């Protein structure tokens with residue numbers, strides 16, 4: 400697949416010598432590079448879609464590690480931590496929350512000081528050696544979409560491979576896996592793909608690779624020694640959803656070793672009213688707006704609860720047909736939904752422990 404290239408690269412003078420900037424500058428070919436005063440690089444002007452064509456290289460100020468927002472809103476929590484080495488993403492999914500979250504600062508940023516983030520993590524892992532942490536880099540960015548420019552995975556995989564009490568998740572809709580294939584994750588790195596039926600990918604995920612290509616990349620990564628994961632998130636109710644999701648499951652799991660799957664998540668389409676209005680303003684009509692959504696207690700709108708439960712139960716049944724031991728969890732849902740789908744609610748920390756222990 401072709402790899403994303405920015406239309407311009409911006410960096411502050413003091414970052415020019417950083418190893419990450421050096422790697423990027425060596426690979427962007429004839430792309431214009433603007434080296435400016437450090438204060439001028441922070442927020443180049445432009446709208447959200449222009450921001451997705453521009454790469455800014457700058458150090459990250461503040462902490463790299465945060466708790467996933469699901470833990471604060473009355474939802475059942477899987478104690479997931481997010482590690483931000485970049486912000487924004489070259490893909491353009493119609494439903495992406497970054498349109499709202501980064502609306503005022505839309506450039507794609509790759510942080511030039513990943514070593515500071517790894518030092519931060521190292522201190523936390525050493526302070527709590529008896530706890531195993533699930534940590535992912537795919538919250539404010541696609542984990543691998545810039546890896547052909549930054550080689551960030553070449554720092555992350557060896558770091559986590561050497562730490563027994565953490566699992567790193569690299570979540571992507573790309574097949575930028577070349578670096579991964581030459582590294583040994585020592586069972587400490589999960590590579591995962593967000594997945595949807597092909598028709599939804601074509602309509603709502605511009606720039607990403609097709610489902611078949613995600614499945615093929617997963618097979619290669621699994622063969623290279625990684626455990627893998629999948630996220631049916633967002634699940635989108637649409638005419639024909641049953642046949643389409645069933646076919647997607649068949650495509651994904653056809654040639655995989657299901658014993659080497661770390662987790663599969665199910666999460667319903669959700670959006671804030673502000674995101675909904677931003678989606679309405681997109682130049683191309685988004686099929687996700689055809690779904691009727693109702694507000695929930697966390698301020699986000701979702702398809703009504705009965706439909707969510709029906710979809711979760713159905714996908715869970717199909718996944719358990721593939722492998723009765725498939726480790727499946729539900730994302731950003733309250734206890735009542737868990738109860739109706741799986742018959743019980745995991746106790747605090749139980750879900751996280753089950754996920755890090757699965758297939759260990």
Ligand code: SF4
Nearest residue numbers: 488490491492495541
């Ligand atoms: S791949 Fe993820 S981060 Fe990128 S646009 Fe799509 S939803 Fe947003």
